[in-house]
Amino acid sequence: MSEKKADHQKIAVITGANSGIGKVTARELAKKGYRIIMICRNQEKAERAKQEIIFASENRDVDYLLCNLDRMDEIRETAGKISEMLPTLDLLVNNAGIVADSKRETTEDGFEVTFAVNHLAYFLLTKELLPLLHKAESVRVVNVASEAHRAGKFDPDNLQLSKGYGTVKAYGNSKLFNIMFTRELAKRLEGSGVTTYSLHPGAVSTNLASDSSSLFGWLFNMGKMFMLSPDKGAKTTIWLSVAEGIEGKSGGYFKNSKEVKPSRIAQDDQACRQLWTMTEELLGEFVEVKSSPFVGDK
Ligand SMILES: NC(=O)c1ccc[n+]([C@@H]2O[C@H](COP(=O)([O-])OP(=O)(O)OC[C@H]3O[C@@H](n4cnc5c(N)ncnc54)[C@H](OP(=O)(O)O)[C@@H]3O)[C@@H](O)[C@H]2O)c1
Numbered sequence: 001m002s003e004k005k006a007d008h009q010k011i012a013v014i015t016g017a018n019s020g021i022g023k024v025t026a027r028e029l030a031k032k033g034y035r036i037i038m039i040c041r042n043q044e045k046a047e048r049a050k051q052e053i054i055f056a057s058e059n060r061d062v063d064y065l066l067c068n069l070d071r072m073d074e075i076r077e078t079a080g081k082i083s084e085m086l087p088t089l090d091l092l093v094n095n096a097g098i099v100a101d102s103k104r105e106t107t108e109d110g111f112e113v114t115f116a117v118n119h120l121a122y123f124l125l126t127k128e129l130l131p132l133l134h135k136a137e138s139v140r141v142v143n144v145a146s147e148a149h150r151a152g153k154f155d156p157d158n159l160q161l162s163k164g165y166g167t168v169k170a171y172g173n174s175k176l177f178n179i180m181f182t183r184e185l186a187k188r189l190e191g192s193g194v195t196t197y198s199l200h201p202g203a204v205s206t207n208l209a210s211d212s213s214s215l216f217g218w219l220f221n222m223g224k225m226f227m228l229s230p231d232k233g234a235k236t237t238i239w240l241s242v243a244e245g246i247e248g249k250s251g252g253y254f255k256n257s258k259e260v261k262p263s264r265i266a267q268d269d270q271a272c273r274q275l276w277t278m279t280e281e282l283l284g285e286f287v288e289v290k291s292s293p294f295v296g297d298k
Contacts, residue, residue, distance in 0.1 A: 009061070011089050011136075012241070013082060015039040015069060015125065016096025018049035020206030021144065024234035025093055029241060030057035037082060038064040039096070039125075069096050069121035070107040072286040079128030088136040091241055092129055094122040095144040097174075102214040104165035111282070112160035114167075118174030123181055123279050124286060133194050138247075141185065141196040142240045145178035145253065150263045152176030154271050156278060167214035177275060179253050179262045184272040186251025195250035197240045202256075204233030 012029050016022040017038035026036050030053050038053075040046035046064040053062050067078040082089070100114045107116045126141055133139045152172035161170055182198035189196065205227040209217035227233075239257040240246070253262040265271055 009033065009035050010091065011035045011037070011086055012091040012093065013037045013039060013089060013129065014093040014095060015121070017064070018042065018045040020208065020230050021201050021204060021234045021237060022093070022095040023049050023053070024230045025095065025237045025241070026062070027053045027056050028234065028238050029091075030054075030059040030062055032242065033059065034091070035061040036063070037086070038062070039067050039069070039078060040064050041066060041068045069125075070109075070111075070113055070116045072109050072116075072120065072124055072283065075121055075124045076128055076286060079125060082129060083132050086132060089129060089132045089139070090136045091140050091142070092126060092133065093142045093144070093237060093241065094125065094178075095142075095237065096121065097144065097208065099171050099209040099212045099214065099217050099220065100167055101212055101217075102167050104161065104170075112162075112165070112170060114170035114174050115160045115177075118171070119177040119181070120279065120283065122178060124283060126185065130194070134192065137193065139194040140241060141182075141194065142237055143178045143182045143196065143198040144237060145182070145198040145200060146171075146175040147200045147255070148172045149176035149179055149266060152263070152265075154180065154265050154275060156274060159278060159282075167212060167216045171216070176263065176266055177279075179266040180272040180275045181279075182253070183251045183266065183269070184276045187269075187272075189250070195247045197246070197250065197252055197254055198262075199236045199240060199254040201233040201236055202228045204228045204230055206230055206233070 012034045014022055014026050017026040018040040026038055030036050043066055050062050050064055054060055065078050067074045097118045105113045107113050122143055148171055179198045182196050185196045205224040209220035236254055236257050249259055252259045
């Protein structure tokens with residue numbers, strides 16, 4: 001078995017890999033010999049990042065697929081393409097995220113945009129790629145969350161902030177949902193060989209808030225000079241992607257490459273299960289719940 005493992009080139013899918021934390025993660029994993037599939041929404045940015053990563057890593061196995069992660073049909077289509085082109089998948093890094101505007105906006109599918117990109121996309125892409133992930137021997141799903149989750153609330157009657165929307169609330173909620181999703185995913189995948197982790201990368205100088213006209217966005221951009229570089233900010237993501245012997249911590253939340261306790265609601269198993277069910281219901285049109293590989297995997 002170990003001989004087979006040594007021959008196998010590990011494959012990673014990384015969302016939002018053209019910028020910030022995702023780009024450094026892709027570059028460093030490419031240096032470690034991974035085949036990289038970047039998921040990006042802008043061809044020009046994706047091509048530029050791909051060339052940079054190839055140049056820095058001397059690894060030519062770097063490709064991208066274009067996908068707007070606020071479109072659930074595009075996520076399914078992209079997952080379909082990945083499943084056709086790859087024999088297996090060793091690592092999925094759900095990293096792409098946004099800080100939205102001060103005015104509530106919805107996607108073409110009708111979801112609040114932060115909720116769609118930062119939560120639904122993590123859920124749906126993972127769900128769609130699980131059959132492929134199950135084919136590899138030791139597999140990880142790493143979800144980039146944030147300490148901002150501590151300001152988040154799980155209100156089942158107002159998941160998408162149709163009442164009382166605010167940029168910080170939407171972002172905090174979405175990052176809380178990343179941690180709750182990870183905890184419930186770990187339970188559903190127990191014993192399957194697939195493990196999952198969420199993390200806070202630190203306050204990192206990236207383009208995260210460059211499209212946001214909100215006060216939060218303005219403060220973020222003003223504070224950039226005091227923040228970590230993307231190289232430092234990607235360390236915990238990379239560590240969770242490759243560290244040995246952490247499988248027993250599946251479902252955990254990490255900061256500075258150490259497990260830490262998230263907020264109380266993020267440790268509430270019933271709430272995590274409820275968020276899961278509500279997410280599946282919301283994605284009803286896109287997710288065939290009955291045939292979901294999540295169900296009965298235990
Ligand atoms: N920076 C921080 O201080 C910090 C702190 C805590 C957590 N985080 C988390 O870290 C993750 C990475 O963010 P970052 O700080 O590295 O910011 P970033 O440099 O802006 O990277 C975000 C990536 O997500 C992509 N993206 C956004 N919306 C998308 C969509 N609809 N479809 C496809 N791709 C989309 C962006 O693509 P474009 O380049 O095309 O926009 C970009 O590649 C996020 O989940 C964020 O919540 C960041």
